Amino acid sequence: MTNMGIAGASPHLTPRQDRLEAQMVAVLRRNGTRSSLRVVVDEFADFARLQGISAESALTVVRSVALRAGPDMDARGDTAVGDSVADRVAMMVRWFKSRYDRHD
Numbered sequence: 001m002t003n004m005g006i007a008g009a010s011p012h013l014t015p016r017q018d019r020l021e022a023q024m025v026a027v028l029r030r031n032g033t034r035s036s037l038r039v040v041v042d043e044f045a046d047f048a049r050l051q052g053i054s055a056e057s058a059l060t061v062v063r064s065v066a067l068r069a070g071p072d073m074d075a076r077g078d079t080a081v082g083d084s085v086a087d088r089v090a091m092m093v094r095w096f097k098s099r100y101d102r103h104d
Contacts, residue, residue, distance in 0.1 A: 014051075016047060017044075017047060017051075017061075020040060020043055020044045020047060021044075021061065021065050023040045024037070024040050024041065024044065024062075024065045024066070024069075024092075025065055025068055025069045027040060028065075028066060028069035028072070028073060028088060029069045029072040029073070031073070031083070034091065037088070037091075037092065038091075038095050041062065041092050041095045041096050041099070042095065042099045044058070044061075044062065044096070045058070045095075045096045045099035045100040046099065048061075048100060049100050055096075055097065055100050055101070058096065058100065059093060059096060059097075062089075062092050062093060062096050063089055063092075063093070066085065066088055066089040066092055067085070067089070069085075070085040073085050073088070
């Protein structure tokens, strides 16, 4: 898993970023609860802010992570409202922005 856009030209992920991305994918693939997904998205937002990663670059990662899990989510067939790939991406983006932009 590489991401050229996060740290300028650095294609290497930090172990923590790699772990957080893997956790997001895992929660999505196993159809985890929204609350378990939100915990990981919040952790990633905190990580991105502390590392000085721009919100747009980090949101690109969030979207790509959700799309990576998309085929497994689609394979489950019919989903409840809020459980489609598009719904999950929208929720993740909203949660990320809220957490990243908060003023502690």
